Amino acid sequence: MFYINYPSPVGMLLIAASQQGLAGVYFEEHKHFKGCQGWHEQADHPVLQRARHQLAEYFAGQRQDFDLPLDCSAGTAFQQTVWQALRRIPYGTTVSYGELAKQIQHPAAVRAVGAANGRNPISIIIPCHRVIAGNGALTGYAGGVQNKQRLLALEEASLFA
Structure with missing residues (x-):
């Protein structure tokens, strides 16, 4: 799992991606988040870069929908x-x-x-x-x-x- 920290208008977000796609966007005090132990910070990860860019557009009022590959495999x-x-x-x-x-x-x-x-x-x-x-x-x-x-x-x- 790869991650970056993103300073947003709602506080620091941790954005995570797997090889399959975006796997997490977590708030600083996010319930049910087990931490990122064993993950690797990788600012140049293409999915993380796209997610950061699209979140910036969302917070600027310029984006209403996201176009990212998602990895929801952690759920039932x-x-x-x-x-x-x-x-x-x-x-x-x-x-x-x-x-x-x-x-x-x-x-x-x-x-x-x-x-x-x-x-x-x-x-x-x-x-x-x-x-x-x-x-x-x-x-x-x-x-x-x-x-x-x-x-x-x-x-x-x-x-x-």
Whole structure:
């Protein structure tokens, strides 16, 4: 695994890539991140360079979609299904956990969808910040609720699912 640190408007991000593609975008105090022991810092890694560039465009308001090869192999089949659904949530839009569960044909699995959402290793690129409570409240976010709020404000997202 290869990584770089990227100073962003929401704090330092650790961006990680495998041979298959982008494998992680982690906040400084990211829940469920086990650290990068044994990883190699590589500033010239092509996927990491592209990710850094596209994130800079996103934070500058110049990019709404990301075009990067992704490596989601760390997730279970269910998690990968949820993460695929997250990628279909448009920029500036929010959906509820319940709506996301319906979209993946598991309407009773709201809590499991929430757990899978929280385990998304590729924050921002796979936009788990766009999922909110059914009443419009901002609930848990692996990168911190304050960062979730900042990302939604950047996108000028409505907080109503």
